Amino acid sequence: MIARVSNSQAFTLLSQRAGELELSLRRLQEEIATGRRITSPDQDPAGANEIIRSQSNLAALAQYRSTSTFGVTVLGAVDQALSEAQNLMVRAEEVATQQASGLLSDAERVAAREEVHGILQALTSLGNTEFAGRRIFAGLALNAAPPFADPDSPGYDPANAYSGSTVEFEVKIGGGANERVRITTRGDQVFTDALVGVAALENALATNGDVRATIAGLAQGRETLSAERASVGARQAQLVDRASQVADAKAAEESNLARAQDADLTLVLSQLAQAQTALQATLQAGAKVIQTSLANLLNL
């Protein structure tokens, strides 16, 4: 068969090839405009899956980081309150030690009793500490009544002064159900020993009782506070570490996402230049081929 080309072939070839190149240009233009390599799942199904997973992971990581920061802030407030309570207990122990010597006057004993009562009130106030309207020693309950009873209220019992929430508030710092950190401590568990000890001292001072006998209780109250502070410090450190880990994981995930999603602008711009050149060449070559006709040569 003699090879021949019909006029229709020449036009069809030109329009098809130009159409293909224009489509390529449009896609490249879209990549440049959006900065994204993939804008529809059919362009790269595996990449689309990767992008969705990365975006979901990033959203979760952002939450873990935000939650860790929230936890660190709350634990900071807890630590501050416990630190102040510890100082109060040290002062109560000093008063007890002084009064136990028996060398002080009655007036000094009355003054000591008033000071101890102030310590009891201050400890109660610390137990009722609010952070952004939430009781940090009562499960972070919002707008809740003070969990510790007023020492001046009738029938005050330091051993049962707490009536707040029994919830231990946890924050979520990871995907696993166990990846949680407790950021509160129930007030009754951390302040009761201290309140009982200070109330006993006040009672001993008021009744000329055995002040020396109260020193052990005061020490117990201080140690309970101290132990909880150590725990708070450990949990704060855990949350700070977690925030740092999350920041690293976020950076890695962002890198993954960029790899899957972002257009390589150098490559795309180079492809754009190639496609433009090819389109120009196609149109020019097509124009020449189409114009070459016997009719022109014969001036028909």
Add this chain to the structure above:
Amino acid sequence: MALSPVLSIAERALLANDTALEVVGNNISNVNTPGYSRQVPDFRAGEPVVDVSGKLVGTGGEIRAIDRIVEPLLEKRLAGAETSKQQQGALSDQLSALAGVLNDLQDPSLSSTLSSFFDALDALANNPAGLAERQAVLGRAQAVAAELNRRSASVATLQRNADDGIVADVGTANDLLQQIAALNVSIASAETGGQKANDLRDARQQAIVKLAGLVAIQTQEDARGGVSISTSNGIGLVTAGTLVHRFAVDDGAQGLDGLLLHTPGLVDDAGNFLDVAGTFAGGAIAGLLAARDQSFPAASTALDTFATTFRDAVNGIQQAGFDLDGSSTAAVPLFGGTGARDLVVLLDPAADPSAPRRLAAGTTTNPGDNTNALALADLRTTALAALGGVTLSDYLGIEQGRVGEDASRASDAAEVANLLQRQLENQRQAVSGVNLNEELTNLIRYQNAFQAASQVVRVANAVLQDLVSILR
């Protein structure tokens, strides 16, 4: 010397070249006519005769026929390629539209609204009594439900559009069957004198290719030039000028939008509807059927699976807790509905201002209890058995990959089919297409021949005049 044969030879030459010029003109005028096959005059030498001197002398040239230049095998292959091209193209178009509807790569997407929902739950877990946080959870829940509703409705619309396309294509196919039958009659009638009805054959071939684009067919030409058409599974459609069976649609299964779909089939002369398997094995109708009956229901099922699993997982935790007022939420689910199409948030703040208080953030009545909110937030990373052991987000990613893969595969197949069809069309054009340079050459050739024949007439006339003057 006899002058009459010379004039006769010249006359035949003039007529033959005049016809040839007409053929060339026809070719040139149809240079851009789709489906046109170039035509060439079939010149033959006349039968020689014994002249007065007893010698065997030629009688000049003539055109016996005007041939249509086609490669029958190529025409058949082209019809088959058109079937494949239209089938793959229709499927690719539908799946591309589906990928667009389910696209999670552009915000707002189901994936991003789901992430926002879990972000809101995390915020609720950090402040379980916060009304703003509770309001945010309900707002995000409504966004997830609305996106699922939209997707489900869009998939149903795609299915309905595909069904409408099938009905329209069936109508077009019947029109083409009628055209082919009528052309069979016209061709048989036109060719009784032994001449080829070239243009009618081109028109019929065009109709056959269009029909093959809608449904896979087989063709067979009979001795009288008629083409019999049958489906790919052998059911007759056209024989000569008769329609043996017509395409038709009947009520079919229920579609995703709740309305009935159409089952394409055939009807015989008696009006009986025949739903024979394999009748629509190829062509655009087959592509639309594949999308309508397989791809769209699969996508809809995946959406429903996601929606019901999400609904049950959230409700299971919501109903195991206590609301902000300390009441049990055992009878207070967050989500209602039976699937993606009608998933709804039952705690609607617009209808009930106290709705945010009904969210169960705790598993006890203790103030500040956030354990239930934490459990809800844990759903973000919980592998769910109903989703095949993956998380909600991973399921969306996998589905996105599956839909994208289907669309990509269909697009590749369509491109291959398109290339094959284009290659065959190219071959057909190489054989049957008009080349203007070739035609112009022929134009000059036949013009010259015509001029030469005119010259023969002039010379014969001069000789005759000379003879007449001698007689005077």
